[in-house]
Amino acid sequence: MSDSTGKGSLLILVQNLPLPHDRRVWQESLALRDAGYTVSVISPLPPNVNHEYELLEGIHLYRYPPPPVTLTKLDFFKEFYYCWQQTRRLVKRVWRERKFDAIQTCNPPDTFWLIAKMYKFRGVKFVFDQHDLCPEVYEAKYGKKGLLHKALLWLEKMTYRTADRVIATNESYRRVANQRGKAPLERIAIVRSGPSKAAFVPCAPKPELKRGFDFLGVYLGVMGPQDGVDYLIRAIKILVHDIGYKRAGFALIGKGDELENLKALSDELNLGEFVKFTGRISDEELIEYFSTADVGLAPDPPNPLNNVSTMNKIIEYMAIGLPIVSFDLQESRYSAQEAAVYVPGSDERKFAEAIRDLMEDEPKRREMSQFGRKRFEEVLSWEHNWPNLVRLYDDLLGHGSAQGK
Template sequence: MTDVGGAHVAVVVQNVSLAEDNRLCKQVEALCSAGHRVSVITRRADANEPWRSHPGLTLIEYRAPVDGASTMGHVREYATSLWRQIPRLVRLHRRDRIDVLQICQPPDLYFPVTALARRLGVKVLLDQRDLMPEVFAQRYSSPPARALRVLHWLETRTQANVDASVTVNDHLRERLIAAGGAPERIHVVRNGPVLARLGRAREATPLPIASRVRSFSSVVTWAGKMGRQDRVDDVVRVAQLVVREWGRDDVGFMLIGNGECLDELRLMVDELGLGDNVWFPGWLGEVDLYRHLAAADVGIDTSLQPEVTPVKAMEYLGVGLPLVAYDVQETRRLAEGAGILVTPGDTETLAREVVGLLDDSTERARLGRVGSERIQLHLAWERQCEVYLDTVAGLIGERLQKVPTPRSSAAARPGRPSGT
């Protein structure tokens, strides 16, 4: 294989900061460990602080736009991000020639940038995490057909202007192929947890007895970004059934994370009188997240998106936590045999299965062992990152064969943070 160590890989991410992007954090660590110089253009956030001094990484931050809460709000958010990202990307390439440009999507709006980058000899890697038409349809009860056609068109333009793609499951891979991507250049890289960090979480001091988790005989948890398409309100409805209607005041519900729906969810909890049994620890670092998950008894997921492989489910399984979720395609592929799946949208059955599992410690332990083994043997990041690094290496090899010019003096400079 061509020696590709020391190449410059630049990454652009729009919708969250680097620190909040669990997948990108793992990718950056893998790239740096492989000897590449890595630059990430991302939203400025206090949580990015540890990454500003990460060896081999140049962090280029911009002021975060206002998160969109409507269609036009999202358009303004994306346009503002592009306006702030593109000049930084141009300056970066002038200072230290980019070998591979990775775009984290959605949104599918970077194809003019990637088309120009390819004309300049830069290899473009697409990391597709979600599908915009499906997300749009989940967010709105009657999505306009014209808007969906536009979103599908954007997918085709994206695939016409990249050199390779990685994505999180087979469903998304098939969609990218349907959008015009070459099958041999689209690879599945699942987003499993890092085994080493799961190990550190097990070795860490357990949550204190005085914590909210320990105030209940049983705890149900949900973790992730609280977007409208994630239907976290169904978790609150499950809590209402379990605690209020069925009298299980011994059960607590721990909803970990943040996002556009957080304030609405807090208001919903207060209006339903569930404040004593439902709480929001906020966004947690990875090891702290695993500690909290390991202190719970059951993990829950209420997404109705068949194309989404829920990262939260892999995190539940990684700590040996059984899953109760709606029976949708990618959730089934991930968790069948390691959890209980119910008819999508049937909140009452979801709640009954949660209670049944809470009251059956033997079944919880069995499902937890199945899930933990599946992560360790197949889905952990250590099993997945080899495909990712091989894809990057292949693009760098193609780039070096076509552009045999010497590297700039910037190649010798260590990574450094930048707020330009």
């Protein structure tokens, strides 16, 4: 064991977001620290930080300068190569400084199995934390399959094949890991991405956030091609200009590749008075918006990716007690159950009508709010999921009832 004072040393690799901004990976790191493991994480640097190493709340953070913004497919491959090489360099540094007993890779991308495999020859265990189904992301984004889609399937297969354990975010991802990836069910653990109860506590409403409207609808999340914010904006246009319902304003919280296009679409549809794009905001401001809003919006349309993905926004709406309007997706229905109204297909007019109907039905909103908050506290919060993560590592490294293999 590389750490004689505890259970061992773990290394986590994440490229998608810097630490501690990646909430899921940060929560995992803290849970494993509290369970007695030494935890190191490699990620890009967050904005306004320029030191490569930092010890933050007992977590050893190794971070590299982020690559330039990608504008072309060539830029995408340059970014991939840059991040992979920077990560590999820092893995070598961590190995020199404290060794590690297990390495956990968080996708995207599905390429870090190559690094993990190098260290498996030294007795290091490999855990794959699957945040996304990369082949489905590609299909949802580009609307096709083709050669690159096949390459993504191969990379995913090699990751499953190399991993000693797989972490899935929901039952659908677990099924993919087992059926497509041939990972044995006993080596797959479900660790959902809900926030902690302490992080999402309602506050007093701030009426000024409604900007003079009777009601407020909020969207939280990434604004990319597959996230459905364009569906939401068109639904708001139908609500305001076609149906003539003008009692509600909307706050769209977040950023993404499509943000400027979405702003242009909102202007084109004459929604400037009704729709506010906030950009990224602080956690404190987010709680204020959620505590003031009347309805949370989940416009992710049905597609091979969204149908099997857990939408973090839905769990976060429920944490504050926001009733939800959502397209009818398999995992969204599992998460929210009676806390949401489900719109079939991707029907924008029905989505608009569902918003109006829920805004005008206070008793139903109250009932949905109470159900959602209770389900979050009893099933979906991080407090109900981190034990699965710790149990996986304890079993893998020989600290649990089952010995790691």
